[in-house]
Amino acid sequence: MFSADQIADIQGFNKVYQNLLKQIDSAILKTGYTLTEKDVLLEISKTERCTANILIQQLSIDRSYMSRMIAKFEKHGLIEKTPSQTDNRIRYVRLTELGRKEINRLSDIQSNHIGSIFNKLSQEDQQIVWQSMVLIKNKLSDANDVITIRPFTQSDIEYVISRHKTLYYAERHLSGTFSAYVDEIVYRFVDNFNAQTDCLKILECNGVPAGSIAIAKVDFQTAQLRFFMLEPEMRQRGYGNRLMDMALDFCRQKGYKKVFLLTITAQVIARHVYETHGFYKTASYDKSEWGDGVIEERWELLLN
Amino acid sequence: MFSADQIADIQGFNKVYQNLLKQIDSAILKTGYTLTEKDVLLEISKTERCTANILIQQLSIDRSYMSRMIAKFEKHGLIEKTPSQTDNRIRYVRLTELGRKEINRLSDIQSNHIGSIFNKLSQEDQQIVWQSMVLIKNKLSDANDVITIRPFTQSDIEYVISRHKTLYYAERHLSGTFSAYVDEIVYRFVDNFNAQTDCLKILECNGVPAGSIAIAKVDFQTAQLRFFMLEPEMRQRGYGNRLMDMALDFCRQKGYKKVFLLTITAQVIARHVYETHGFYKTASYDKSEWGDGVIEERWELLLN
DNA sequence: CTAAAATAGTTGACGCAGTCCATTATATCA
DNA sequence: TGATATAATGGACTGCGTCAACTATTTTAG
Numbered sequence: 001m002f003s004a005d006q007i008a009d010i011q012g013f014n015k016v017y018q019n020l021l022k023q024i025d026s027a028i029l030k031t032g033y034t035l036t037e038k039d040v041l042l043e044i045s046k047t048e049r050c051t052a053n054i055l056i057q058q059l060s061i062d063r064s065y066m067s068r069m070i071a072k073f074e075k076h077g078l079i080e081k082t083p084s085q086t087d088n089r090i091r092y093v094r095l096t097e098l099g100r101k102e103i104n105r106l107s108d109i110q111s112n113h114i115g116s117i118f119n120k121l122s123q124e125d126q127q128i129v130w131q132s133m134v135l136i137k138n139k140l141s142d143a144n145d146v147i148t149i150r151p152f153t154q155s156d157i158e159y160v161i162s163r164h165k166t167l168y169y170a171e172r173h174l175s176g177t178f179s180a181y182v183d184e185i186v187y188r189f190v191d192n193f194n195a196q197t198d199c200l201k202i203l204e205c206n207g208v209p210a211g212s213i214a215i216a217k218v219d220f221q222t223a224q225l226r227f228f229m230l231e232p233e234m235r236q237r238g239y240g241n242r243l244m245d246m247a248l249d250f251c252r253q254k255g256y257k258k259v260f261l262l263t264i265t266a267q268v269i270a271r272h273v274y275e276t277h278g279f280y281k282t283a284s285y286d287k288s289e290w291g292d293g294v295i296e297e298r299w300e301l302l303l304n
Numbered sequence: 305m306f307s308a309d310q311i312a313d314i315q316g317f318n319k320v321y322q323n324l325l326k327q328i329d330s331a332i333l334k335t336g337y338t339l340t341e342k343d344v345l346l347e348i349s350k351t352e353r354c355t356a357n358i359l360i361q362q363l364s365i366d367r368s369y370m371s372r373m374i375a376k377f378e379k380h381g382l383i384e385k386t387p388s389q390t391d392n393r394i395r396y397v398r399l400t401e402l403g404r405k406e407i408n409r410l411s412d413i414q415s416n417h418i419g420s421i422f423n424k425l426s427q428e429d430q431q432i433v434w435q436s437m438v439l440i441k442n443k444l445s446d447a448n449d450v451i452t453i454r455p456f457t458q459s460d461i462e463y464v465i466s467r468h469k470t471l472y473y474a475e476r477h478l479s480g481t482f483s484a485y486v487d488e489i490v491y492r493f494v495d496n497f498n499a500q501t502d503c504l505k506i507l508e509c510n511g512v513p514a515g516s517i518a519i520a521k522v523d524f525q526t527a528q529l530r531f532f533m534l535e536p537e538m539r540q541r542g543y544g545n546r547l548m549d550m551a552l553d554f555c556r557q558k559g560y561k562k563v564f565l566l567t568i569t570a571q572v573i574a575r576h577v578y579e580t581h582g583f584y585k586t587a588s589y590d591k592s593e594w595g596d597g598v599i600e601e602r603w604e605l606l607l608n
Numbered sequence: 609c610t611a612a613a614a615t616a617g618t619t620g621a622c623g624c625a626g627t628c629c630a631t632t633a634t635a636t637c638a
Numbered sequence: 639t640g641a642t643a644t645a646a647t648g649g650a651c652t653g654c655g656t657c658a659a660c661t662a663t664t665t666t667a668g
Contacts, residue, residue, distance in 0.1 A: 002422055006434050007415050010422075012537055013437040016445055018325055021318060034625070053645060065626055067647050089634045089645040111311050118306055118314075120447035129443050130310050132436035133317040139433050141320055143424035233316055338654070357616060369655060371618055393616040393663050 024113045028106060036061065040069055041095070041103045044079065048162040050093045051084075058208060078102055142237060145205050149246060152200040152212075159202075159209045161186045164229055177289050189216055189226065199250045200227065203234070203243055210234045213243040215250050215259075223251050225261040228270065240273045248277065252303055259303065265295040274299050328417045332410060340365065344373055345399070345407045348383065352466045352483075354397045362512060382406055446541060449509050453550060456504040456516075463506070463513045465490045468533055482594040493520055493530065503554045504531065507538070507547055514538045517547040519554050519563075527555050529565040532574065544577045552581065556607055563607065569599040578603050 002010075028038055039059055044050050047058075056066050070093060073079045078099035084090035095103065118126050152160070165182050193200070194217070203211035211230040215223050225247060230240055251259050261279070263270060264287070279299040287296045332342055343363055348354050351362075356370050365373075374397060377383045382403035388394035399407065422430050456464070469486050497504070498521070507515030515534040519527050529551060534544055555563050565583070567574060568591070583603040591600045 002419055002430065002434075004415075007418055009434065009438050009441075010418050011414065013441040014325060014328075014418075015537075016441045017321060020444065020448070021322055021325075024318070036625080051645080056645095062627055063645085064628085064647070064649090067645095071647085087635070087645085091646075110315065111308075114311055114314050114318075115306055117444070117448060121443060125443050125447075126306065129440050130306075130313065132440050134313050136433050136436050136440075137313075137317040137320045139425060139429050140324065140421070143429075144324075144421060232312075233319075340654080355616080360616095366656060367617070368619075368657085371616095375618090391616085391664070395617080 020117065023117075024110055027109050027113050031106060031109065033102075033106065037069060037073075038103075038106050040066070041073070041078065041099065041106070044093055045095055045100065045103045046166060048166050049158060050162075051090050052093065053090075054158075055093075073099070138237060141233075146207070147239065148204045149201050149243065150204060152202050156200075156202050156209060156212075157186060157190055160200075160212050160227055160229075163209075163231070164212075164227060167229060167232075181290075186227070189214065197223075197254060199247070201243065201246060203230070203239060205231075205234060211239060211243060213247045215247050217256075218260075220255075221257040223254075223256040223259050225259055228261070228273075235269055240270070241276065244273055244277050248301075248303070257303055258300060260298055260300045263297055263299065264290075265297055277301065324421065327421075328414055331413050331417050335410060335413065337406075337410065340369075341373060341377075342407075342410050344370070345377070345382065345403065345410070348397055349399055349404065349407045350470060352470050353462060354466075355394050355462075356397065357394075358462070358466075359397075377403070442541065445537075450511070451543065452508045453505050453547065454508060456506050460504075460506050460513060460516075461490060461494055464504075464516050464531055464533075467513075467535070468516075468531060471533060471536075485594075490531070493518065501527075501558060503551065505547065505550060507534070507543055509535075509538060515543060515547060517551045519551050521560075522564075524559075525561040527558075527560040527563050529563055532565070539573055544574070545580065548577055548581050552605075552607070561607055562604060564602060564604045567601055567603065568594075569601055581605065 025035055028035060033041070036059075040055055040061070043055055043058055047054060052063075052066050052070055055061065056063055061069075070079065070081070074081060077096055080094050080096055081091045082094065084092060118129070121129060161182060164186070189198070189200070192198075197217035198215060200214040201212065202209050203213075211234055212227050213225070213229075214227040216226055218224050228240075228243065228247075230243075248259065259279075260282070261274070263274070265284070279301045281297050282300045283298040285296045285298075287294045290296075329339055332339060337345070340363075344359055344365070347359055347362055351358060356367075356374055359365065360367055360370050374383065374385070378385060381400055384398050384400055385395045386398065388396060422433070425433060465486055468490070469483050472482065472486075493502070493504070496502075501521035502519060504518040505516065506513050507517075509515075515538055516531050517529070517533075518531040520530055522528050532544075532547065532551075534547075552563065563583075564586075565578070567578070569588070583605045585601050586604045587602040589600045589602075591598045594600075
């Protein structure tokens, strides 16, 4: 248990850090955007096929407020609204060139502010403080995040496609060819989904989707592992292994003898998960149509 | 310099911690008080001879807002206003029994919330996270706080009296007799102040007073060191030694041969500063009229 | 010693982020 | 085919916090 002195220390830390966050916030406010507006713009920039409703759920913002905010953004030329082809209630929201410029500007202000605070520290202290922050973040997240792994629902499909594309695109700079490929394989997978032979699990962190994994039947003995993905903030915390365990358990339960997966060389952290679960690389293919120097790899695992 | 990945880590930490602070805040908001109101109540409870203006300066809150807030507190029976005897513009603000109960309740909510977050961690992790927080707080404070030491002005007198009494009272549980004693010696010191023989310096942190030290002439060869005080959050960071250096430099410059000071046994951290500057204890007096078992000590230093 | 400037506090008016509720249009379910 | 759910919008409102004008008193300066 904590002593009163330790609680006081933590409150002291809270005060100091709250102050520091306020400084960053006020730098953002000087640009004329609300903090909420900044969050919304950022979320739009991170989300493919973004709708007002997705934003409302992800950021817990009032519907009418969001509606007005989006209207304002459109008026200022930061975003474009395009009606959905399949559902006339939905209007997709996408950043314009100007909008992207603005959110980059806001992000830069934030980064620069953090940089300027840390530059006042010695090189050595910078590393120490950084390491301490990462440590605190991981410990607190692990202890306080509510994590659930659940079967997918219809509304998760958009999430899987959108985030799969966005994360691969953002982190590995893959091309539009790859994007179309993801669309196709996800829809084909869902259309042919059979609960007896396939599975698609969603990892949720505090009620918000934060990762996915899927098993698709290829033939009686062979399954393909697909759509393995984790939000950046969930990585290196053991959730990748938990998803993988769950997927492989499903395979064993259903009597598959072999599991394979396709990935790209650049996915270093994922490779590690594959290796620790006994996968080994069996082939490499050139996939330069997805991006410069992209190499797809095939990994396999024989189940006992 | 920092890498982009490190900046991202820090932004991740900010996000997680901002979330955590929000949780604590929302627990406070559920009580019906604004966060600002909580801050104001807390500041009133910490400040003796508190006035609206002191609150305005310490918390950077608008005058009209403060006026209305104080009126509201008075209406709800949380505080009492008493006009000053010496300045008819001033109305002193003091917590009632109910007000003290409320601020204790709010503080408890905060502490309990912090406790509940940390209790989810293992004993070991609790210690690690706590240590990391203290480390970050100290490093960031040292690097970012703007510290100045400046001569006193008229408006500092209230500060010195108020904080001297509050800090001693809060930390050492001294009695009302001590309180009257401080009032008297401060006013006598200021009334007889002579810049040639005396000095009173104020330590400012980010534009807010955060400590003090004074030298008072006793005779041609002897000076008394008085009003040595540091806000809790400024301690153990070298500012006590800086104030002491400054005071002793003044003494040497003015040709004093001997400096003495009176303190109480319980002041452990201050003792350390005295010792490192070459003071030694020459006498102890019983001062139980100030509080249970209080012993006053006399320390001396011969200047070369 | 008196007029000007500074300080403590109060009151009026208002901006604006964020909320609540009702409404429209479309889609889905039973 | 009617009942229910969902996406988005518009009207009305709350309440934290700000700006500016004003009173009363004290301090300063010529």
